[in-house]
Amino acid sequence: MLKRIAVTELCLGMYIHEFCGSWMDHPFWRGRFLLDSERDLQRILDTNIHEVWIDVGKGKDVAPGQVSQTVEEVEAEAEAQLLAVVEAQPMVARASLEDEVRRAHKLCTRSKQAIVAMFCDARMGQAVEVEHAAELVEEISNSVLRHPNALISLARLKTSDEYTYMHSVAVCALMIALARQLGLSEEQVREAGMAGLLHDIGKMAIPDSILNKPDKLTDAEFATMRGHPEAGARLLLGGGRISALVLDVCLHHHEKYDGSGYPHRLAGERIGLFARMGAVCDVYDAITSDRPYKRGWDPAEAIRKMAEWKGHFDPLLFQAFVKSVGIYPVGALVRLQSGRLGVVMEQHEKSLLTPRVKVFFSTRTKMPILQEVVDLAKLAGRDKIVARESVEDWGFKNIEELWSGRERGEGSLFD
Structure with missing residues (x-):
């Protein structure tokens, strides 16, 4: 189980899963490791990182009474912050x-x-x-x-x-x-x-x-x-x-x-x-x-x-x-309610939640499907984005070719 805590609550024996902030803010070459060195603890305290994610399944948990947040709590906060901006209209595209x-x-x-x-x-x-x-x-x-x-x-x-x-x-x-x-x-x-x-x-x-x-x-x-x-x-x-x-x-x-x-x-x-x-x-x-x-x-x-x-x-x-x-910028990999995976192609002119998406894969059959650009604004009530997805978790290669037309010569999408 992952928990987010302040770096001041860190102690030896905790397993660091991820630093909360850009990797430009700290000198560690690895993002996940067991904190077993006083020197590493001090290095973390000396950075501009204020919070970290720890994995309590791989190391020590926080002490009773310490403030921490679970993944679900943190993501709910972030989602609420992002959804607070969806009413405003993004810029209207003047060219395709x-x-x-x-x-x-x-x-x-x-x-x-x-x-x-x-x-x-x-x-x-x-x-x-x-x-x-x-x-x-x-x-x-x-x-x-x-x-x-x-x-x-x-x-x-x-x-x-x-x-x-x-x-x-x-x-x-x-x-x-x-x-x-x-x-x-x-x-x-x-x-x-x-x-x-x-x-x-x-x-x-x-x-x-x-x-x-x-x-x-x-x-x-x-x-x-x-x-x-x-x-x-x-x-x-x-x-x-x-x-x-x-x-x-x-x-x-x-x-x-x-x-x-x-x-x-x-x-x-x-x-x-x-x-x-x-x-x-x-x-x-x-x-x-x-x-x-x-x-x-x-x-x-x-x-x-x-x-x-x-x-x-x-x-x-x-x-x-x-x-x-956009909340889902061009090139983002998303999962639709229909079980399809797709990459965001373009923002909708009035809603950040209903971009145009090129679907290409079924999460149900775990197989590629016919590539098709769907306009989620026209599918209201029938399909929508339900989650962001990780390209690395799915093992897709060169996914940018789906929207950019840029071929990198490194094999196909499903190699």
Whole structure:
């Protein structure tokens, strides 16, 4: 049985099942282990992780009277928080997902090339070409305007070796979508996009041995990596012509709403609006992307987990973010009441609970079925989403091909 407890309640002999927070918040290469070392206990207490899941079937239980929550209780809370945002309408798509994905494939290629060149210049001490960056933001903004989910979802499929560069493209698109969801002016939308594009430029000051390490970082390496916001601010200040808002996001996108973030432990609205937006967008893309040492989470699972992280994000901005990407984002694997499994293809223009889903598998026969796109808004009372599902649990391969048209050459869906 799993229970969620505060890290201050941890004791030796407990079995840690999962840390409550992004894996970027702690230096452990493993997520599940028996806590049998005082050093490991202290390392956990020294991180910004406030809560953990323990498995009481594999280790010690909490003492009588200690506060804990079961999986069912925590998921009910997260579900209630997410359902609280379903009344608001997400953005209406102006182009079909299929059409915009085709454009976005080409844009991703051009964007990666531009970001690689820009970041390499920064590493060599050269100023960021603001005009070129602005042109790229404009292209990304136009794509998000044509369809809010195509480029965002496609950029999530980055390989681990291109993560640093494509992460910047993804966060740029997410910031643009969130800014529009908040009703900001088009000038502010583009400013948000520029901030997303440049938020991680400080990683160019981090040694490649740390930046591209295929395993979890040591404590010392983790401390070095945490210096990238301040390094980025220095790079941008040295080049000039960068707005204060963009600089603020670069410096403060790892701050947390409860004040436990870095580098300055700002809390609440002491963190600028764009930096609070950047915190949400940065984490979402990071945890849904594959890394050398960890598979990315399913997008719907990522949204649910982020809803559980108390104090991490501005709650109102997180709700707006959910409206912009959906409770079940494009590419999420879901189970329908009919027993079919499918991937989310597109959000409905008026309800976050009734997306278009491509069904492809029966949970009853455990066999593939004829692929078909169903509009859940038209099946009200007859079929609906009843659960999120894990791609790894089902053993599906290359599931993104079902919605993206992107072939990875790694075998079929059911290999």
